[in-house]
Amino acid sequence: MTNVEISRLATKIRAVTGLTDSPIALHEPYFGGHEWQYVKECIDTGWVSSVGKYVDLFEQKLSEFTGARHAIAVVNGTAALQVALELAGVQAGDEVLMPALTFIATANAATYLNAIPHFVDVEYRTLGIDARKLADYLVDLCIIENGQCINRQTGRRIKAVVPMHTLGHPVDMDPLIQVCERFHLELVEDAAESLGSYYKGRHTGTFGKASAISFNGNKVITTGGGGAILTNDSELARRAKHLTTTAKVPHRWQYIHDERGYNFRMPNINAALGCAQLEQLPAFLAYKRSLAEHYMRALAEIPNVSVFREPEHGQSNYWLNALVLDERSTTSCEEIIEQLQAEQIYCRPMWKLLNELPMYRDLPTMPLSQSIDIERRLIHLPSGVKSPS
Ligand SMILES: Cc1ncc(COP(=O)(O)O)c(C=O)c1O
CATH class of the missing domain: 3.40.640.10 (Type I PLP-dependent aspartate aminotransferase-like (Major domain))
Incomplete structure (x- = not known):
């Protein structure tokens, strides 16, 4: 992705979340009830x-x-x-x-x-x-x-x-x-x-x-x-x-x-x-589902990325939306996150694989080819329960 495309991504994230000129947290609580x-x-x-x-x-x-x-x-x-x-x-x-x-x-x-x-x-x-x-x-x-x-x-x-x-x-x-x-x-x-x-x-x-x-x-x-x-x-x-x-x-x-x-x-x-x-949970869930749909539609125009969609066998709460970089993407998650963070859009990477952390390094592990690939291609997108708009 070019810097211009990452900027377009930032604009889309702002449009989807409705937060056009303020910092965008990854997830914020919302207290709108009793x-x-x-x-x-x-x-x-x-x-x-x-x-x-x-x-x-x-x-x-x-x-x-x-x-x-x-x-x-x-x-x-x-x-x-x-x-x-x-x-x-x-x-x-x-x-x-x-x-x-x-x-x-x-x-x-x-x-x-x-x-x-x-x-x-x-x-x-x-x-x-x-x-x-x-x-x-x-x-x-x-x-x-x-x-x-x-x-x-x-x-x-x-x-x-x-x-x-x-x-x-x-x-x-x-x-x-x-x-x-x-x-x-x-x-x-x-x-x-x-x-x-x-x-x-x-x-x-x-x-x-x-x-x-x-x-x-x-x-x-x-x-x-x-x-x-x-x-x-x-x-x-x-x-x-x-x-x-x-x-x-x-x-x-x-x-x-x-x-x-x-x-x-x-x-x-x-x-x-x-x-x-x-x-408020039913309303939060409905909001999150619509946020996911908005992300999917809005980011469809950005090359080499997609938004993770729930598996067919179930219904997700879409707690956190995830941006998936194509296999052929030459830009790393780090580069994208760095530019988005600079624009005060607080996206995050996937967690580091636990078997790579010092205290869990020497534990039994099966071959993790898919985990390794997913970890390097997913970015958590801002997914708070309710935008102020
Ligand atoms: C996958 C997973 N397991 C366990 C926890 C632990 O929950 P808590 O932070 O409430 O201790 C969390 C979240 O924080 C989580 O995301």
Whole structure:
């Protein structure tokens, strides 16, 4: 792309977002509903911390929206994923299959349990785990012993697989579920980015044993910081609540804790924000879909780029739109981002592959040809929930 074409791209981004002369953030929260009212009520009544009506209501509304039987609200998406993995039986020394192309939290959550990330490739269609490639890889790598999947190279158990619905686009779950059944793996979805995304009509995050959602300030809805564990299993839900509330045994005044739990409960004041945001979620999703369509139309005129489109098997929340550079593009993402940032359009690159980061460099990894290619050809486009126009 020439500098002139990148300038045209900048003009198009400004036109699509409606932000013609101000800086354009990658993603900003939007508070247009009952946020002040609900948060004020928490302050006025003193119910700001781990107990209160909003945190229970938020869980109930989240469960209704996603169709998951249970939702357990916690302090952030990373904590949600850590506990979801623990609920699925991941233990110290186990390997956990996950994409190399994901946000750092996916691997961090596993390592907080002293488990070992094992990086796998993603596919072009979804930007999520390539289940067919994974199956071929596991056939060569693993043996099944006593109903457990053992990595023949490391001797360790591979306990779970964590699909991540990248930028909100649903992973192709059917072939992945088959892989889980065939290789005795637990399925734990990292649905941090995919609230409002569906695979064949079913909400992401409702397929495996348990899953994690994030309500960070950059997500479709926010609680400031926050996350939730989703599960359809009542016993796991009970355990999730217990573990995330310091494993305190109910008693009117005694401090009795029956195991080493976590202080992960979402505060009521954050949940108040979340309740107000959930009320606006359908409108946010409609806005994001229309933003994606506008991007696709407007950027069709720019040579050698396209806008990533949701896979046919599902419905994406289009959390973040992505610009895809053609294979033959001679301009790098870095060059484009640099020029856009100079024009105060705060686009970002894809995450660095996790197996290239110093602390995760020496971990088991399958050949990652598609991840490497995608990482060097995708740019995150500004995708806030609502433009001021
Ligand atoms: C893929 C992915 N996993 C996990 C997380 C962790 O969520 P949080 O930031 O709420 O801890 C995020 C987002 O921040 C994410 O994008």
